[in-house]
Amino acid sequence: MYRGLLFVFEGIDGAGLTTQSYLLKEWLEKHNFVVFLTKEPTDGPIGSQIRLVLNKRLIMSPTALALAFAADRMDHLENEIIPKIKNGVIVISDRYYLSSYAYQSLNVDLDWLLKINSKCLKPDVIFLLDVPALICKRRMEKMRWHVELYEELEKLEEVRKRFLALAENLRKSEENIVVIDGNRPINEVHADVRAITMDIIKRRAKGILAPKKLITEEERVKLTDFLNKTT
Numbered sequence: 001m002y003r004g005l006l007f008v009f010e011g012i013d014g015a016g017l018t019t020q021s022y023l024l025k026e027w028l029e030k031h032n033f034v035v036f037l038t039k040e041p042t043d044g045p046i047g048s049q050i051r052l053v054l055n056k057r058l059i060m061s062p063t064a065l066a067l068a069f070a071a072d073r074m075d076h077l078e079n080e081i082i083p084k085i086k087n088g089v090i091v092i093s094d095r096y097y098l099s100s101y102a103y104q105s106l107n108v109d110l111d112w113l114l115k116i117n118s119k120c121l122k123p124d125v126i127f128l129l130d131v132p133a134l135i136c137k138r139r140m141e142k143m144r145w146h147v148e149l150y151e152e153l154e155k156l157e158e159v160r161k162r163f164l165a166l167a168e169n170l171r172k173s174e175e176n177i178v179v180i181d182g183n184r185p186i187n188e189v190h191a192d193v194r195a196i197t198m199d200i201i202k203r204r205a206k207g208i209l210a211p212k213k214l215i216t217e218e219e220r221v222k223l224t225d226f227l228n229k230t231t
Contacts, residue, residue, distance in 0.1 A: 004085040005200065006121060008096040011129035011163065012156050014136030015182045016189065020129065021094045023190045024197065028090055036084045038076070039094035046072040062107035069100050070116040077121055085121075098126055098170075098177075102162040106155065122175065124200055127193055128167050129182035133157040 007024065009017040018039075025037045041047035041054075050068050052058035060068065073096070081091050097117045104113055133156035167177040180192050 004087065004089040004091060005204065006081065006085060006123045007090065007092045007197065008098070008123040008126045009092070009094055009129065010096065010098045010102075010126055011131065011182060012102075012133060012136050012160050014139040014156075015129040015131040016186070017094050017129060019186060020127070020182075020189060020193055021092050023186070024193055025092055027190075027194060028197070034089045036080070036089050036091045037094070038080060038091065040076065040096060040099065041069065041072050042076050044072065044075060046075060062104065066100065066104045066108045066113060067116065069104065073097060073100075073117065073120060082121060093123075096120070096123060096126070098128070098163070098166060101166050102159050105162060106158065124176065124204075125196060126167075126175065126177040127196070128163055128177055128179045129189065130160070130164065130179050131182040133160050135183055 009021050011017055021037055021039075025035045028035045041050040046068055049058065049060075050065070050072060053060045053065055053068075081093070084091055097120050100117060101110060101113055133153055136156055137153050164179065167179055171177055178196055180189060182189055
């Protein structure tokens with residue numbers, strides 16, 4: 001069985017992560033790839049507690065919250081993401097460890113955050129959707145009646161700076177992080193995501209892309225034809 005791929009969308013709240021995750025999933029499925037779309041925090045037992053904290057219905061110290069995020073992530077990896085990748089599935093995650101670094105380093109030491117997330121699987125690509133904080137704030141105000149833990153404008157502006165700084169630094173350690181201007185029409189952002197996705201798939205075409213079984217020679221020919229025609 002060929003190994004699958006892990007694509008991650010990151011950025012501040014309101015940057016369009018969920019929208020772009022769904023669009024990429026739909027596009028890949030249209031081309032017969034098996035895709036698993038997921039998110040963090042998860043809907044699991046630990047993730048559910050985190051959501052209560054984010055909604056300000058439960059109080060947790062910054063350190064405890066960081067540990068909860070890391071625990072939820074490892075549970076997510078071991079029980080869902082890694083098994084699917086081993087079976088050739090393309091996994092798309094709406095948030096991953098970069099969100100922990102950017103958001104939680106507001107109150108917790110970054111080096112410690114890096115350590116407690118050091119066992120995480122590295123994504124094949126991280127799409128960092130960059131949108132000005134004020135634009136994100138206005139988007140969220142149209143969709144929600146309440147403000148979550150990290151959604152005040154000043155915090156969003158600081159977190160955006162941290163995302164961009166992290167992207168620059170982590171790329172030096174061979175993290176594949178692509179910053180995309182998310183302050184554009186949805187279809188233009190999706191076109192950039194699609195182009196990057198195709199580049200990764202082309203480079204990995206001989207090693208993955210097993211829908212539900214090993215690729216037959218006929219399927220490989222069809223796949224090659226698809227890759228050559230798709231831009």
